[in-house]
Amino acid sequence: YADMLCIVEAKQERALDKDALMQLYIDSDSLFLHQLNRQFLWGLTICADEVYACMMLNDGLFVSPAMRISELAGRKMLISWLVRWSMCPEDRLGYDPTMRRVFDQSDLDIGGSNNDDPMDD
Numbered sequence: 497y498a499d500m501l502c503i504v505e506a507k508q509e510r511a512l513d514k515d516a517l518m519q520l521y522i523d524s525d526s527l528f529l530h531q532l533n534r535q536f537l538w539g540l541t542i543c544a545d546e547v548y549a550c551m552m553l554n555d556g557l558f559v560s561p562a563m564r565i566s567e568l569a570g571r572k573m574l575i576s577w578l579v580r581w582s583m584c585p586e587d588r589l590g591y592d593p594t595m596r597r598v599f600d601q602s603d604l605d606i607g608g609s610n611n612d613d614p615m616d617d
Contacts, residue, residue, distance in 0.1 A: 498530045498531065500527060500531075501538070501581070501589065502537065502538040502539050502540065502581070503520055503523045503524060503527065503537065503538075503539040503540075504539065504540045504541075504542065505519045505520045505523070505539065505540070505541045505542070506541075506542040506543075507541070507542070507543045507544075508543075508544065509543050509544065510543055510544035510545070510546060511543060511546070512541060512543050512546065512548055512559065512562070513543065516541045516543055517541065517550075517557060517559070520539045520541055520550055520552070520557070521552065521557060523539075524537050524539065524552040528554055531591075532595065533591055533592045533593075533595040534590050534591060534592070535553075535590050535591070535592050536551055536552060536553050536554075536590040537551070537552045537590050538550070538551060538552075538581065538589065538590060539551075539552060541559075545564055545565050545566040545570075546562040546563065546564050546565070546570075547562070547563045547565055547570070547574050548560055548561075548562060548563070549563075549577050560577075563577075
């Protein structure tokens, strides 16, 4: 998950269903967990011949109209999405370029694992 750009979920059902969106949202939790500099995530759901672009926030989900890839207009729209994503600057892909890791998490002592109580001082 550390270097994924977007999530793709494929289902056999034709219509966009709750299961496809739920799986996309569940997977987005892992991306947010592993990519701390993400403000939002992109995803695609493929349901039979319909493709939906999804934008996931940490508290919500936006879904595009269906792109029916069995039709010329739908294929053009999907290709347009893919080309635009490939040319986007990082901030439009959901990354926050101002966030930087300042120390390694292994340097942290969370929960007092060294058994020292800071209140004893």
